[in-house]
Amino acid sequence: MAPLTLRAATPADGPGVEALFSATHARELPHPVWQWRYHGRPGSPSVCTVADDGGRVVAHVGTLVSPADARGRGLRLGLWTDLMTHPERRDLGLFLDLAEANLAACRTAGLDLLYAFPNDRSYPLLKRLLGFLDLGDLRAYEAPLSGLRRADAAPAREGLPPAAELDSFWRRARPEHGLALRRDAAWVQWRFALRPGADYRTFHVMDAGRLSGWAAAKFFPAGRVGDVLELWHDGPAAADALLAAAAAWFKERGAETVSAWAGPRDPKAELWESWGLAPRGPATHFVAKALTPAGEAFAADASFWRIGKGDSDVF
Structure with missing residues (x-):
């Protein structure tokens, strides 16, 4: 029998990773979504590591790489996701070896900082055994759609603006x-435009020919929740217009609850509260690990992070 091999994932591993996902989560990872997630951004290649057992993928760690802006400088961040070991091969040693191999690959690729939203099972392992720092749970800000407080606003336009804007x-x-x-x-x-099969709705506001804000939303039929995934604006009028557009779409879809994220000291928390949302929704674990000195301050202090549900691959 060939020994277990830890190696970098390749595009040819798609079927194996998808089969592992199905065995681990009892649901499918469609091939177009896998392709989009890990190979859809030529300028930001993912860093993925697999455990290969004679040609069969039995474990996987994925890192989605993105540039970030941090206090006036650029950093390279990685979202740690799809941490999976096959139910037949669950072994702490294998998980840790695979994780360490991926961390080494991320350092080689020049990443400054990793972040993750681990489930209850992997959350303590990342903290105790892999050196991730706990940034506290993200509590979803939520309110009944019928009780949402919002000012009258000119309607936002549907869709995304031009790339230059x-x-x-x-x-x-x-x-x-x-x-x-x-x-x-x-x-x-x-x-938001290229993910296969996703039912996102985007909106934008123009002011004197210049983009004043944009938002992305999604409706989850289970629970009848309307998620504000992203909302960026340059003033309260644009923010109100974007929320009004998202709320109108949520109402069309039959949503009962509006939900959004904000981190500690994030100005969006004040914005959500002004509309009647409060941090009473589900909690999501949030951890980070610095790979270079440039990332250390951000891995240790959640108040720096400006984070939304669009930062997660779940939504």
């Missing part, structure tokens, strides 16, 4: 004192 807007709107994935046109279009 997204790029220009991000240069103006990126946080000066925090950390956020770079919401340039390449990221926004990959995340």
